[in-house]
Amino acid sequence: MKTLKNDRFLRALMRQPVDCTPVWMMRQAGRYLPEYRAVRAKAGDFLSLCKNAEFACEVTLQPLHRFDLDAAILFSDILTIPDAMDLGLYFVEGEGPKFRQCVRTELDVARLKPPKIETELDYVLRAVRVIRNALNGTVPLIGFSGSPWTLACYMVEGGASKDFRHIKAMMYNRPELMHQLLAVLTDTVADYLNAQIDHGVQAVQIFDTWGGVLSEPCYQAFSLDYMHAIVQKLKRKSEGRPVPVILFTKNGGQWLSAMVATGADALSLDWSTAIGAARQQVGKRVALQGNMDPALLYADKPVIRQEVSRILADFGAYNGHVFNLGHGIHQFVEPDKAKIFVDAVHELSVPYHQKN
Numbered sequence: 001m002k003t004l005k006n007d008r009f010l011r012a013l014m015r016q017p018v019d020c021t022p023v024w025m026m027r028q029a030g031r032y033l034p035e036y037r038a039v040r041a042k043a044g045d046f047l048s049l050c051k052n053a054e055f056a057c058e059v060t061l062q063p064l065h066r067f068d069l070d071a072a073i074l075f076s077d078i079l080t081i082p083d084a085m086d087l088g089l090y091f092v093e094g095e096g097p098k099f100r101q102c103v104r105t106e107l108d109v110a111r112l113k114p115p116k117i118e119t120e121l122d123y124v125l126r127a128v129r130v131i132r133n134a135l136n137g138t139v140p141l142i143g144f145s146g147s148p149w150t151l152a153c154y155m156v157e158g159g160a161s162k163d164f165r166h167i168k169a170m171m172y173n174r175p176e177l178m179h180q181l182l183a184v185l186t187d188t189v190a191d192y193l194n195a196q197i198d199h200g201v202q203a204v205q206i207f208d209t210w211g212g213v214l215s216e217p218c219y220q221a222f223s224l225d226y227m228h229a230i231v232q233k234l235k236r237k238s239e240g241r242p243v244p245v246i247l248f249t250k251n252g253g254q255w256l257s258a259m260v261a262t263g264a265d266a267l268s269l270d271w272s273t274a275i276g277a278a279r280q281q282v283g284k285r286v287a288l289q290g291n292m293d294p295a296l297l298y299a300d301k302p303v304i305r306q307e308v309s310r311i312l313a314d315f316g317a318y319n320g321h322v323f324n325l326g327h328g329i330h331q332f333v334e335p336d337k338a339k340i341f342v343d344a345v346h347e348l349s350v351p352y353h354q355k356n
């Protein structure tokens, strides 16, 4: 086993003892950092940034230079998969992602070509290798993918949506067609994550950003069952170490027990769920990640520290907590606030790890 200087994050995901609570931030590389905006300008646009391994590596490392983070996350996007399916992904400033072609009919689904990961998404795997090399064993590298349901939301709606009317109409009127699309995405996501693991990521997170817009039976049938299938297909060991799997369903706090049944190692919580109650519910079956409201980073230092302290106390003196925000860091946050947050987690969590 190659040594890792700081393996707190991987240990906590496996519910092993640590010296203090590890922390990273969803979207830790992004527009709130002026140095990110500079590299993005150099790259030309967001997709060119993702597709250039050296630039992707540079922005992955930027937050680690500023903050004492316990993990790096591959700089990429969940929409690389539909992009590789030739749906014509582009970004409109202020409006988010869009597709030139949406997937709505039987013919659209039948025409979809699952991408060959090693060739069509080779730029992602190259970025993984370049980043692992640059990290040089300091902290672990997280890989990720969108969930099949969340990817389908963008593909069917043709971009971001507030009401999900096209995908929900498809799900209710043509459930078999919906399942056909999700099955294609499930195989692709599993292959994609396994390729990321082969090329060097040390943990993976599945972002189910839109699972929480579903009813309970639909969540189970159209999102969770497919994530379950993915978890079962993943390589759970690499380089002599477990490769932990984290599931994040935004607004999924009411379904934690069902999520545990997928066999994931950890569940990531948004801020609407009380982490102490969640821990009691899941017991020792999984680790928990989260879950400070990202908007706390607009507050003053004492308020941020107080909220970190409240969440640590709510979780309690148990193994298996990775601190994070409940969702991505906002673009208008001052970077100094992120430093206050990260340092507070390390400093204030020490007493919770001094048992035994």
Ligand code: CP3
Pocket: 025, 026, 027, 028, 029, 030, 031, 040, 046, 073, 074, 075, 076, 077, 078, 079, 091, 092, 093, 094, 095, 096, 097, 144, 146, 160, 207, 209, 328
């Ligand atoms: O966490 C990290 O630092 C890694 C990078 C990362 C990005 N996207 C970079 C990014 C990750 C993990 C994602 C995942 C992602 N992408 C999700 C799931 C996570 C979540 O936030 O729920 C989703 C839904 C997307 C789709 C997507 N890509 C959206 C909605 C946007 C924002 C568009 C906008 O204009 O606000 C993106 C673009 C994107 N992905 C940016 C970054 C840093 C901003 C691009 C830029 O303008 O520089």
